[in-house]
Amino acid sequence: MKINLAVEPGSTMKNKTGNWRTFMPIIDHEKCIACGTCARVCPEGCVFANGEKILQGKVFFEKDLDYCKGCGICAEECPVKCIKMEIEMK
Amino acid sequence: MNKCIEGSHAVAETINLCRPKVIAAYPITPQTHIVEDLAKMKANGDGGYEFVRCESEFAAASIILGASASGVRVYSASSSQGLLLMTEVLFTIAGMRLPAVLTCANRAISAPINIWNDQQDAMTLRDSGWIMLFAEDNQEAVDLHIVAYKITEALRIPVMVNMDGFVLTHTFEPVDIPEQKEVDAFLPEYSPEQGQFLDINMPVSLGCFATPADYMNIREELAIDIEASKKFIKTQLGNYKKAFGRGGNALVEYYGAKNPDVIIVAMGSVVGTIKDAADELMEKKKNVGLAKIKCLRPFPKEELVKVLGKTKFAAVLDKSISLGQEGILATEVKAAAQNKLSAKIQSFVVGLGGRDITKDSIKEIFQHVQKRDSGLSFVE
Secondary structure (H helix, E strand, O other): OOOOOOEOOOHHHHOOOHHHOOEEEEEOOOOOOOOOHHHHHOOOOOEEEEEEEOOOOOEEEEEOOOOOOOOOHHHHHOOOOOEEEEEOOO | OEEEEEHHHHHHHHHHHOOOOEEEEOOOOOOHHHHHHHHHHHHOOOOOOEEEEOOOHHHHHHHHHHHHHOOOOEEEEEOHHHHHHHHHHHHHHHHOOOOOEEEEEEOOOOOOOOOOOOOHHHHHOOOOOOEEEEOOOHHHHHHHHHHHHHHHHHHOOOEEEEEEOOOOOOOEEEEEOOOHHHHHHHOOOOOOOOOOOOOOOOOOEOOOOOOOOOHHHHHHHHHHHHHHHHHHHHHHHHHHHHHHOOOOOOOEEEEEOOOOOEEEEEOOOHHHHHHHHHHHHHHOOOOEEEEEEOEEEOOOHHHHHHHHOOOOEEEEEEOOOOOOOOOHHHHHHHHHHOOOOOOEEEEEEOOHHHOOOOHHHHHHHHHHOOOOOOOOEEOO
């Protein structure tokens, strides 16, 4: 038996699952009100505040595209509809 | 020690001698006596294992999977519908490369519901990735279980030992049960490879998801390893003979005339009946032989081709059927013979659902296989 079937901890750091995605979320920062709903509803937990503040003290949200599978829940739940799901060309 | 003992009890005593740590089982006829005896031994303080009573066979198989993943020796037994209920987990045990030994007390499959012996249950699990051994009598069943642990722990491929329900499990025969120290010498305590079992000091995940990039390679390796296991199985059967003076390393055993015109191919308890029938036929100067298949998976193609050699007719007896095709063993024999043998190979389905197979049925098959037709035949 040559293939090791036992996997050590931390393998999800190596296995990027973002390539399962068909649609990619695009956030329009002009319309975004920084409410954080997208981060709360993301089933993969891969939406996070990027730390950048603009003038009014708004915090921008970004996606970790290494793990985002393009489910579109963030776009559906966004109260100002600033997230668009677009077909990703690979 | 020689004992006149029921087949199931002999297997239970043998399993206890192999010192498993976890036994999980759900009763089903005709396997029940095996696990019943093991439960009794545990209750009497004679068993050094956890005995888990489960709510179904699916649970029993899952529990031995988990226990094996935690790095201990495990055992379960089942039959018929119970084995089918285990099916999903049995494939998983093999795919995860976990050592396990399971006894199948072979029984017919519903419907119609029937508790008696045939081998449809085990044959349905043929492609599960388990090594499948078939015992001719209770002594062989005892011996194969001890060898099974040796094989499964070295190769990390699970082993199913098959013994015909009732015909063997419920029959009292003289059986030589080895001494504890002999078994301990042959089968030392199981110690799994570091980093290959669930250990809080060295955390790993087992049974992970595999994408198309890996799945096929993993299945290919399992196929190659099972095919290659023939050599190891033979070596261990040979070592067992050296240590205990019984058995032999052949995966296909031959019995009968020197240059037979007809060879009957079979496995399991029917082999005893065929030997008696062959003796009577040979007394009448009939040129007949018997090829006993001891190991269905991996299938001993090369050995079988050698045994069948220049014979003109091969009658393959099946206690099971692939509906819409023919006897399952017959298909296997034909596949092995392709471009290698000129014998006419014919499928005979016998003894379904506990129908008696008599010496007369064997003699009828001996006559029939030499006739012109080559179709599937159900022998009454």
